[in-house]
Amino acid sequence: MxxxxxxxxxxxxxxxxxxxxxxxxxxxxxxxxxxxxVVRRLAEPGARIERTGARFADGFDRIADQIRELPLAGAPLxxxxxxxxxxxxxxxxxxxxxxxxxxxxxxxxxVASATxxxxxxxxxxxxxxxxxxxxxxxxxxxxxxxxxxRLFAYRAAANRSLAVLRRAVxxxxxxxxxxxxxxxxxxxxxxxxxYTDGRR
Numbered sequence: 490m491x492x493x494x495x496x497x498x499x500x501x502x503x504x505x506x507x508x509x510x511x512x513x514x515x516x517x518x519x520x521x522x523x524x525x526x527v528v529r530r531l532a533e534p535g536a537r538i539e540r541t542g543a544r545f546a547d548g549f550d551r552i553a554d555q556i557r558e559l560p561l562a563g564a565p566l567x568x569x570x571x572x573x574x575x576x577x578x579x580x581x582x583x584x585x586x587x588x589x590x591x592x593x594x595x596x597x598x599x600v601a602s603a604t605x606x607x608x609x610x611x612x613x614x615x616x617x618x619x620x621x622x623x624x625x626x627x628x629x630x631x632x633x634x635x636x637x638x639r640l641f642a643y644r645a646a647a648n649r650s651l652a653v654l655r656r657a658v659x660x661x662x663x664x665x666x667x668x669x670x671x672x673x674x675x676x677x678x679x680x681x682x683x684y685t686d687g688r689r
Contacts, residue, residue, distance in 0.1 A: 491625040494682025503618075503682075510614050514607050521603035528595035532588040539584030546577030625681050638674030638685060645677035 494500045553570035631640065646654065646661060654661040657676045664673060675685045 490622060491629045491683075492622055494625070495684050496679070496682040499682030503621075506614065507618070510610060513610050517603050517606045521599040524602065525595045525599035528598055529591065531595075532591035535584045535587030535591060537584070538587065539581050542577045542580030542582070542584055544577075546574045546581060549574035549577060621681070625683060628678060628681055628683055632678070632683070632685070638670040639668075641674035641677040641685075642670035643673075645673040645680075649676060649680075 493503050549570050553567045553574060556570060557564060557567045559566065628641070632638075642665060645657070646665060649657075651661075653676065654673065658664045658669070658672045661673060664670070671685060678685055
């Protein structure tokens with residue numbers, strides 16, 4: 490497989506593009522992790538509510554237990570304190586639910602934003618790179634197997650504008666008819682960043 494061009498300028502551009510995409514992915518993941526941490530801070534009030542509810546419930550449970558020990562009136566007096574302790578446990582549960590909801594939200598937002606940004610760039614960049622790798626690999630195999638340059642010359646004649654063909658040779662039709670394929674083949678291979686003779 491041919492992953493990079495033989496022409497230095499094309500190869501540098503490809504390596505720079507691949508590196509830029511890799512840096513983009515790393516940068517997006519790093520930013521998404523920071524975004525996750527920032528959103529997780531929204532759970533701090535829930536943690537305070539949970540702690541407050543727990544302290545509230547524990548305090549009123551202790552009071553209710555002490556009142557129950559009172560002779561005669563202990564049991565009926567204990568009930569309101571037990572109700573308030575239950576309210577504290579409800580507050581504690583609400584704080585815990587808040588923290589869980591924020592944790593889920595933080596994860597979903599971080600993963601979704603990173604996925605959209607990464608997939609968007611990969612969907613834009615990767616198909617062109619894969620197309621180039623397939624074309625270049627096929628061209629290198631043909632060239633290195635000793636196939637003559639005729640196929641590349643005809644492909645250049647079919648794919649390039651007349652102005653581009655005329656810059657390569659004065660009379661493209663005559664060059665093809667005479668079997669002089671080198672200049673037109675070089676035009677096609679150069680477009681892929683390859684040499685006609687396979688030098689590196």
